[in-house]
Amino acid sequence: xxxxxxxxxxxxxxxxxxxxxxxxxxxxxxxxxxxxxxxxxxxxxxxxxxxxxxxxxxxxxxxxxxxxxxxxxxxxxxxxxxxxxxxxxxxxxxxxxxxxxxxxxxxxxxxxxxxxxxxxxxxxxxxxxxxxxxxxxxxxxxxxxxxxxxxxxxxxxxxxxxxxxxxxxxxxxxxxxxxxxxxxxxxxxxxxxxxxxxxxxxxxxxxxxxxxxxxxxxxxxxxxxxxxxxxxxxxxxxxxxxxxxxxxxxxxxxxxxxxxxxxxxxxxxxxxxxxxxxxxxxxxxxxx
Numbered sequence: 001x002x003x004x005x006x007x008x009x010x011x012x013x014x015x016x017x018x019x020x021x022x023x024x025x026x027x028x029x030x031x032x033x034x035x036x037x038x039x040x041x042x043x044x045x046x047x048x049x050x051x052x053x054x055x056x057x058x059x060x061x062x063x064x065x066x067x068x069x070x071x072x073x074x075x076x077x078x079x080x081x082x083x084x085x086x087x088x089x090x091x092x093x094x095x096x097x098x099x100x101x102x103x104x105x106x107x108x109x110x111x112x113x114x115x116x117x118x119x120x121x122x123x124x125x126x127x128x129x130x131x132x133x134x135x136x137x138x139x140x141x142x143x144x145x146x147x148x149x150x151x152x153x154x155x156x157x158x159x160x161x162x163x164x165x166x167x168x169x170x171x172x173x174x175x176x177x178x179x180x181x182x183x184x185x186x187x188x189x190x191x192x193x194x195x196x197x198x199x200x201x202x203x204x205x206x207x208x209x210x211x212x213x214x215x216x217x218x219x220x221x222x223x224x225x226x227x228x229x230x231x232x233x234x235x236x237x238x239x240x241x242x243x244x245x246x247x248x249x250x251x252x253x254x255x256x257x258x259x260x261x262x263x264x265x266x267x268x269x270x271x272x273x274x275x276x277x278x279x280x281x282x283x284x285x286x287x288x
Contacts, residue, residue, distance in 0.1 A: 001259070004135045009255055015144045017251020018151035022206035023224055024231040024243045025158060026199025032238020033174050034192050036088055037096045040103035042225025044200045048073060048207025049216045050111060053120045062125050066208050070201055077200025081193045089192075108219060117218050122211040147209050154202075155244060162240060171195060227254075230269060234276045236283025245284050246276075 001009075027041045048069065055065035084103075088096050123129075124143045131139035162168035174181045174191050182188050207221075214220070231250055235242025250269050257268030276284060 004138045007134065008138065008140055009259055010252075011140060011144065011148070013252040013255040014248070015148045015151075015251075016255055017248040018148050018155070019206050019210055020224070020227060020231060020251060021155065021244050021247035022151060022202045022209075024228040024235070024247055025240050026202040027228050028232045028235065028238055028240060028243045029171075029195050030199045031232060033171065033195055034085070034089065036085060037093050037100065038085075039097060039100040039225065040107065041100075041199070041203055041228060042221030042223075043104050043107040044073070044077075044203035044221070045207040045210075045224045046111070046219070046221035047076075047107065048204030049122075049211040049214075049220060050115055050207075051204065052122050052208040052211040053216045054115065056122050062122060062208075062212065066205070069208055070205060073201040073204035074197045076204075077197035078193050080200070081196040085196060086189065086192070104221075111218065120216040122216060124212045141213075143212065147213075150209065154205075158240065167191075167194070227269065230273050234273050234283060236285045239283065239285040242283050242285030 023041070023045055026044075027038065030036050030038055030041070051069040051072065052062060052065050055068050056062050059065060059068070084099065088099065124141075128143045128146050130142045132142060132145070133139045160168075162171060170181065170186055170191050171194075173184075173186070174188055174195075178188060181191070206224075227250060231243055231246040234249065235244070235246030249272060253268050253272045254265070258265040261268065
């Protein structure tokens with residue numbers, strides 16, 4: 001592998017890993033703080049991709065579609081938490097799994113009825129539809145670099161939200177000791193609603209950003225859900241920063257695995273997970 005090819009695969013790994021972080025960060029927050037096993041989280045990624053398709057078709061602009069899609073995703077997440085997930089906090093994990101699996105089926109059927117079962121494409125914004133020339137024959141899309149930049153900005157913003165704001169302090173407190181937070185008079189139900197809505201919005205945003213490069217197709221959230229759970233396990237349940245480290249590890253393992261050992265590419269990520277769990281069963285970073 002020459003240097004240009006190595007650079008391209010490295011950039012692809014970063015872009016893929018950072019995109020996975022958007023999905024997995026919401027999943028690990030919901031899992032770690034609310035104690036909810038949400039099998040429907042991948043569906044939020046799919047919903048975001050279809051939102052990008054529908055809103056871009058209506059407005060002619062992916063940027064405008066994202067601007068409109070984020071508040072819609074936040075509102076949808078808050079509604080789901082209020083209507084369904086708020087009743088699951090003290091329920092058995094099996095009931096959570098059954099409800100969230102049922103949501104997957106509902107979302108897929110609604111998608112089929114409203115949009116159909118065809119594969120759709122989403123146009124890249126004109127100002128990002130270019131490539132940077134690396135060699136005479138190799139170039140790298142500007143849009144992929146833009147995705148990486150957006151994800152980095154969001155990771156920094158998420159760090160600031162959780163570590164430097166009053167809301168973040170309450171989220172961290174709820175992560176460590178829910179009973180104490182309630183005893184202090186903090187509305188833990190509202191904290192849960194905000195966390196869940198944020199998780200849905202992050203997953204939907206990842207789907208919107210990925211739509212132009214991965215297309216929009218039925219059941220596209222299933223693979224992302226599996227990989228996201230792998231990231232949560234590797235990083236440590238409830239740890240956002242563990243999810244970031246794990247997402248980058250998975251991004252590099254998956255991308256370079258497909259290039260270097262294509263015949264084993266389907267298991268590389270799971271081998272990495274097994275090695276990490278043998279080394280640190282609690283994950284790379286502890287909950288927090």
